[in-house]
Amino acid sequence: MSGQEKNEGVPAIRLHNISKRFGSVIANDSVSLSVRHGEILSVLGENGSGKTTLMNMIAGIYYPDSGQIFVDGKEVMIRSPKDAFRYQIGMIHQHFKLVDVFSATENIVLGLEEEGRYSLKRSAKRIREISEQYGFDLDPDKKIYEMSVSEKQTVEIIKVLYRGADILILDEPTAVLTPQETQKLFAILRRMRDDGKAIIIITHKLHEVLSLSDEVAVLCKGKYAGTVKTAETNESALTEMMVGKKVTLNIERSEPKDPQDRLEVKGITCRSREGVELLRDVSFVARSGEILGIAGIAGSGQRELLEAIAGLQHVDGEILYHNPKTGQIDNLCDKTPLQIRELGVRLSFVPEDRLGMGLVGNMDIVDNIMLRSYKKGKGIFLERSKPKNLAEQIIRDLEVVTPSASTPVRRLSGGNVQKVLVGREIAASPKVLMAAYPVRGLDINASFTIYRLFNQQKENGTAVIFVGEDLDVLLALCDRIMVISSGRIAGTVDARTATKEQIGLLMTKNTTDAYADVSQKGGAADAAQ
Amino acid sequence: MPHSEQKVREPLFHIAKRDSIVWWKAWLIRGVVLLAALVFAGLVSFLLTKENPLRIYMTMLEGAFGTQRRIWGLMQNLAMLLCVSVAVTPAFKMRFWNIGAEGQVLIGGLATAACMILLGDKLPNPLLLLVMIAASVAAGAVWGVIPAFFRANWQTNETLFTLMMNYIAIQLVSFFTYKWSVPKGSGQVGVINRATHAGWLPSLGGHDYLINIIIVLLITFAMYVYLKYSKQGYEIAVVGESENTARYIGIPVKKVIIRTMLISGAICGISGLLMVAGTDHTISRDTAAGRGFTAIMVSWLAKFNSFYMILTSFLIVFLQKGATEISTAFSLNESFSDIITGIIIFFIISSEFFIQYSVRFRRKEAAAS
Numbered sequence: 001m002s003g004q005e006k007n008e009g010v011p012a013i014r015l016h017n018i019s020k021r022f023g024s025v026i027a028n029d030s031v032s033l034s035v036r037h038g039e040i041l042s043v044l045g046e047n048g049s050g051k052t053t054l055m056n057m058i059a060g061i062y063y064p065d066s067g068q069i070f071v072d073g074k075e076v077m078i079r080s081p082k083d084a085f086r087y088q089i090g091m092i093h094q095h096f097k098l099v100d101v102f103s104a105t106e107n108i109v110l111g112l113e114e115e116g117r118y119s120l121k122r123s124a125k126r127i128r129e130i131s132e133q134y135g136f137d138l139d140p141d142k143k144i145y146e147m148s149v150s151e152k153q154t155v156e157i158i159k160v161l162y163r164g165a166d167i168l169i170l171d172e173p174t175a176v177l178t179p180q181e182t183q184k185l186f187a188i189l190r191r192m193r194d195d196g197k198a199i200i201i202i203t204h205k206l207h208e209v210l211s212l213s214d215e216v217a218v219l220c221k222g223k224y225a226g227t228v229k230t231a232e233t234n235e236s237a238l239t240e241m242m243v244g245k246k247v248t249l250n251i252e253r254s255e256p257k258d259p260q261d262r263l264e265v266k267g268i269t270c271r272s273r274e275g276v277e278l279l280r281d282v283s284f285v286a287r288s289g290e291i292l293g294i295a296g297i298a299g300s301g302q303r304e305l306l307e308a309i310a311g312l313q314h315v316d317g318e319i320l321y322h323n324p325k326t327g328q329i330d331n332l333c334d335k336t337p338l339q340i341r342e343l344g345v346r347l348s349f350v351p352e353d354r355l356g357m358g359l360v361g362n363m364d365i366v367d368n369i370m371l372r373s374y375k376k377g378k379g380i381f382l383e384r385s386k387p388k389n390l391a392e393q394i395i396r397d398l399e400v401v402t403p404s405a406s407t408p409v410r411r412l413s414g415g416n417v418q419k420v421l422v423g424r425e426i427a428a429s430p431k432v433l434m435a436a437y438p439v440r441g442l443d444i445n446a447s448f449t450i451y452r453l454f455n456q457q458k459e460n461g462t463a464v465i466f467v468g469e470d471l472d473v474l475l476a477l478c479d480r481i482m483v484i485s486s487g488r489i490a491g492t493v494d495a496r497t498a499t500k501e502q503i504g505l506l507m508t509k510n511t512t513d514a515y516a517d518v519s520q521k522g523g524a525a526d527a528a529q
Numbered sequence: 530m531p532h533s534e535q536k537v538r539e540p541l542f543h544i545a546k547r548d549s550i551v552w553w554k555a556w557l558i559r560g561v562v563l564l565a566a567l568v569f570a571g572l573v574s575f576l577l578t579k580e581n582p583l584r585i586y587m588t589m590l591e592g593a594f595g596t597q598r599r600i601w602g603l604m605q606n607l608a609m610l611l612c613v614s615v616a617v618t619p620a621f622k623m624r625f626w627n628i629g630a631e632g633q634v635l636i637g638g639l640a641t642a643a644c645m646i647l648l649g650d651k652l653p654n655p656l657l658l659l660v661m662i663a664a665s666v667a668a669g670a671v672w673g674v675i676p677a678f679f680r681a682n683w684q685t686n687e688t689l690f691t692l693m694m695n696y697i698a699i700q701l702v703s704f705f706t707y708k709w710s711v712p713k714g715s716g717q718v719g720v721i722n723r724a725t726h727a728g729w730l731p732s733l734g735g736h737d738y739l740i741n742i743i744i745v746l747l748i749t750f751a752m753y754v755y756l757k758y759s760k761q762g763y764e765i766a767v768v769g770e771s772e773n774t775a776r777y778i779g780i781p782v783k784k785v786i787i788r789t790m791l792i793s794g795a796i797c798g799i800s801g802l803l804m805v806a807g808t809d810h811t812i813s814r815d816t817a818a819g820r821g822f823t824a825i826m827v828s829w830l831a832k833f834n835s836f837y838m839i840l841t842s843f844l845i846v847f848l849q850k851g852a853t854e855i856s857t858a859f860s861l862n863e864s865f866s867d868i869i870t871g872i873i874i875f876f877i878i879s880s881e882f883f884i885q886y887s888v889r890f891r892r893k894e895a896a897a898s
Binding site for chain 2: 341
């Protein structure tokens with residue numbers, strides 16, 4: 001089991017030129033990396049850079065299109081998670097896969113085919129031994145539903161150790177942890193490393209990379225950007241590798257004409273159902289005739305922010321809409337989408353989840369176009385002729401590829417689905433247009449159609465808010481870019497002068513430090529009770 | 530550590546979801562499957578009874594259409610099943626798993642019977658009919674709205690809730706049939722207002738059931754228009770497909786859930802009225818005769834299209850009538866008719882599988898390698 005017996009020179013796991021495509025999207029392009037026993041490797045990269053896909057191939061969830069995987073120097077084929085376990089590889093996923101009503105022990109032995117697996121007492125004893133060895137704090141008899149997120153993660157880690165894993169992969173393990181829990185986890189990981197285990201952790205938090213790992217492998221848009229020793233690097237060098245070289249895109253950008261405050265967000269704070277802060281004291285202004293970009297690691301609060309403005313999310317604070325027609329200022333906070341529309345607010349929203357929120361997959365294009373306007377017209381019956389004309393116009397103008405206007409939208413390709421959605425939202429001639437990742441998964445042509453539409457809206461005097469992930473696009477399209485990190489605003493930059501590195505650093509800025517001591521106090525108060 | 534590699538072979542066949550299917554192909558599949566069902570059911574009945582399968586089928590037709598009275602009976606049963614099926618449709622279109630139609634029908638019937646018994650000799654007949662309609666609609670609507678209210682506000686499970694509402698309705702009917710039983714203590718209400726016919730739905734042109742059939746056809750037509758062409762019907766479809774989209778677009782989801790179950794329950798109440806005042810002229814625990822559950826199948830088989838429901842409910846009523854006739858004609862056990870009905874319905878439901886999915890067999894060369 002222990003790594004010391006193994007040949008020091010041979011990496012525990014080595015990937016050679018691994019590639020994986022999903023349709024036309026290249027998730028991994030000839031990635032090579034390796035990790036030795038007694039070493040922690042961080043895999044660093046932005047969202048969508050292919051980190052998780054790569055690790056899933058090691059864990060047997062995906063199978064690479066080409067390339068080789070070596071375990072202890074021998075080439076292996078990992079076709080299923082079961083194969084991965086045979087090679088003593090264990091992955092701890094970002095989303096836990098535990099049975100809520102089972103105890104820790106039951107979850108850990110679940111699915112294990114070995115002699116004596118039904119003796120829970122013996123299993124619990126072994127779990128206690130593992131806990132002691134590495135310093136975990138876990139009650140084997142506790143039920144999952146009684147556990148905190150950190151305890152559940154502990155169960156997942158012990159689950160793979162129990163199965164004899166020698167190579168551990170952790171997918172963004174700290175995303176769900178408090179700073180104290182993170183420190184505790186890191187202490188455990190270091191102990192496992194000293195015990196000879198090979199550990200890979202996926203992350204995009206630079207300070208964690210620097211404090212924990214021995215080496216860092218960086219991915220950038222699916223490509224392998226290189227491996228560096230942590231001791232020989234620093235934050236800005238890593239950011240540069242992570243965001244890549246600047247790519248010039250030919251997106252036209254006009255100067256904002258007569259910008260006026262249109263939407264004023266003042267100190268909004270949002271909590272999840274579990275009480276975790278998703279947005280904290282966010283304030284900004286979106287102006288007419290301007291594209292405001294929002295950059296940030298996915299899940300930093302972008303979705304909550306847009307949904308709060310659209311009336312779909314409860315927040316504390318103020319969201320003020322300056323009505324250009326009446327000069328009136330309305331607070332949109334805690335109003336439903338219907339109330340917002342009744343106030344005369346012309347707000348359009350292209351949500352991230354196109355078929356789950358923006359459109360109804362099983363309905364045809366006409367009925368989807370009608371979503372915004374179905375209430376128009378007197379009487380109890382629908383008026384389908386105008387939506388039908390609009391649908392045909394959108395199909396023509398945006399070159400939507402579809403057999404007809406009565407085709408269900410789920411049958412369209414991703415780009416055409418998005419054209420229908422954006423077309424409908426723009427047809428409402430909005431004063432504020434919000435879009436979350438509007439070009440995700442779209443090819444170049446469809447993406448440029450979307451950019452062109454947004455620029456037209458900007459020239460018409462709409463305040464456009466664009467949440468994006470590709471920094472090159474944000475820098476080329478937007479006027480200002482606001483960077484959000486862990487639910488707080490890390491800074492706002494002028495898109496005409498800012499650099500990718502500047503934004504990359506803001507994105508990974510540790511905004512949590514500011515209130516780490518607050519939660520510590522909170523923890524002490526809890527303990528005192 | 531075992532490092533053995535297994536060779537993975539392409540399976541003999543695999544199942545793939547179809548993207549779309551032309552209408553005639555879908556009907557061809559349905560036709561072929563129905564034929565297969567008849568052959569298989571014939572084979573089973575031959576093996577079990579040694580009777581000629583053709584004779585068995587002839588008897589089925591005879592049972593359903595043999596005499597004018599039988600045809601009217603078939604139409605009446607069809608109308609009743611259709612009415613409940615149309616009633617549950619808006620709820621299912623909204624993906625609200627209402628399995629409480631049985632109770633909603635019963636409570637509507639109970640309200641009707643109460644009016645007939647308690648007000649039969651106090652009100653003039655036209656007024657009595659109006660009161661009966663109002664009472665049955667209100668009773669069914671209340672039975673439908675209670676679970677909807679809890680689901681909309683507190684996300685309770687509507688399946689369990691509506692199911693349990695059935696038992697409450699059944700117990701209430703039991704209680705009142707005992708209370709109203711004639712003669713006292715017999716546990717049977719008997720024909721209500723046998724002498725005066727007060728509260729009985731009028732017979733049109735000498736046909737007792739004609740008015741039921743006309744009312745049900747009107748409701749069916751209205752429901753088709755409501756779901757397809759009204760703004761409320763559109764809202765139901767959006768809520769059913771995706772509550773997230775409904776919220777995003779500003780449809781008041783809670784209101785739509787409650788309103789839809791109000792309509793669904795109200796039509797179930799009318800079904801109860803038609804069964805009590807238009808058909809049986811009495812009430813018992815079996816008045817709804819399981820139609821509240823059969824209707825769910827009818828509605829889903831017809832893909833929530835009210836007009837297709839005429840076909841699907843005809844099929845089920847025909848099978849029931851025909852199968853009952855076989856049991857008596859060949860003096861077989863009653864369960865035998867259930868076996869035949871079960872086989873045929875099973876095949877028909879499976880035809881939907883072959884319409885949704887295609888089965889592709891392993892290609893020859895792949896098999897050889």
